[in-house]
Amino acid sequence: MKKNLLIVGAGGVAHVVAHKCAQNRDAFGDIHIASRSMAKCEAILASVRDKQGDEAVDAIRAHAVDAMDPGAVARLIRETGAHIVINVASSFVNMSVLEACLQTGAAYLDTAIHEDPAKICETPPWYGNYEWKRRERCAEAGVTAILGVGFDPGVVNAYARLAADEHLDTVRSIDIVDINAGKHDRWFSTNFDPEINFREFTGAVYSWQDRAWRSNRMFEVGREWDMPVVGRQKAYLTGHDEVHSLSRNYPDADVRFWMGFGDHYINVFTVLKNLGLLSEQPVRTAEGLEVVPLKVVKAVLPDPASLAPSYEGKTCIGTFVRGTKSGEEKEVLLFNVADHKAAYEEVGSQAISYTAGVPAVAAAMLVASGEWDVRTMVNVEELDPKPFLALLGRIGLPSEMIVNGVARSLVH
Structure with a gap:
């Protein structure tokens, strides 16, 4: 069974992710995109239609969600049947989206580290302040969480x-x-x-x-x-x-x-x-x-x-x-x-958005195929790089x- 996919975010990187998911839609089941602004999601779908035609955009559905609310994100994951979540919203929402994935069992991918809006440049290592504190929960729940899978990091x-x-x-x-x-x-x-x-x-x-x-x-x-x-x-x-x-x-x-x-x-x-x-x-x-x-x-x-x-x-x-x-x-x-x-x-x-978005799609494709569905939390260097770099070469980078x-x- 193909894995359903949810893209969270509607900025520049999400724009690229939606396009590349549509180009590689055979790798996934149903594809969804969500952000606070339905209008921004619909603008991305209009761009996909313009570049790839009606068939490509028909594969993606748009939703409104407050990504700061883990309960709302979890409900959307359940409603869409999403197995994989690509979080390319603001880095302020990372932990709420990850929490929703832990509640539902969906795989989680992001492209940048979590940030607290009230704090700048916390004590290193930065991943130890938020993400790594949830590593054991990911392993216990069997949830794949791939951190920082853009270009840099990624x-x-x-x-x-x-x-x-x-x-x-x-x-x-x-x-x-x-x-x-x-x-x-x-x-x-x-x-x-x-x-x-x-x-x-x-x-x-x-x-x-x-x-x-x-x-x-x-x-x-x-x-x-x-x-x-x-x-x-x-x-x-x-x-x-x-x-x-x-x-x-x-x-x-x-x-x-x-x-x-x-x-x-x-x-x-x-x-x-x-x-x-x-x-x-x-x-x-x-x-x-x-x-x-x-x-x-x-x-x-x-x-x-x-x-x-x-x-x-x-x-x-x-x-x-x-x-x-x-x-x-x-x-x-x-x-x-x-x-x-x-x-x-x-x-x-x-190209800045392009280089950040394409790797997240490649990672999602590898999770969907099982090659990177590791059922725990990892940074990219903890995974086999060869299938990732090979796939990136085929889809644009x-x-x-x-x-x-x-x-x-x-x-x-």
Whole structure:
């Protein structure tokens, strides 16, 4: 029997997930999408119809649900008969959606770590604050929960596992590098939810080095990386989800995340932060209105989904894994290059959303087939990476590999 699927969320990543599920609908039973806004769900279905025709959109049904309410999500799971839930809503709802899956037995997948709206940059390891506390319940209930199965986190974790398993005897360092070399026509915008984007960068930058957590300030540590296709790019040490699971699974390796930023982004970010406009704490205006500065900034910035029509250029996201093989030093780079314009032509999205959404669909397909239906909670590097990377190559995100500076075949 094919597994029924529920997509929770109706933002840019959910848009991609719906398109890719429709393209691969033979892998699933009934497909559903739900968010607080039925109108947003219906807009996504209209996009699927425009790109793929009536037959594709007829396979998906839209629903309204408050994802902050685990009881409401659980009721919807039961009503739809969903066996698999792809949570691509705000990261504030992760634990309520996971709780609904624990109540119903549905498999749970997400693409980013849970966040408490009132807290920024909690104590590492971040997964230990919420997700891992529910690992035993998942195992006892036989519920598959795959955490962070976007691109980064997600695919980059699988890259680390593949390099460690097949190319190295010892792993000394894991560096994830995320470069967006694309350009759009807006004066300033974030590439995904501005509130989540800015929250990532206003706290401490945690990395795992010398078997301990290290803390830096944002934009304090930067270096140039020579990346395939996009060339030499400046990237900065940044706090990110995958550092917090890879450090547990590869404790002897230094684990760092680097993200590319242009001077314009850094200048705007710095001004907003110094003015207090990136604060998540409410303030009161002279008129007596209580507002959250970060939410006001989000409200005035462009919707990241609106960038897609004008976006041009490419992204390059990869994992550098260094260590030894047979006593000799070895560096393995696994990476993907995605094109903004190609993503828009295929699914009406920019490449940032595309690279986050496609892996979640691939993971759902593997859960549906049984290959990744592990009946417990895992991070991506705890799963066999080969079927995942092979499937990604077939449905839109091919990977490449360079070993000690020489391109090597990565069989799909």
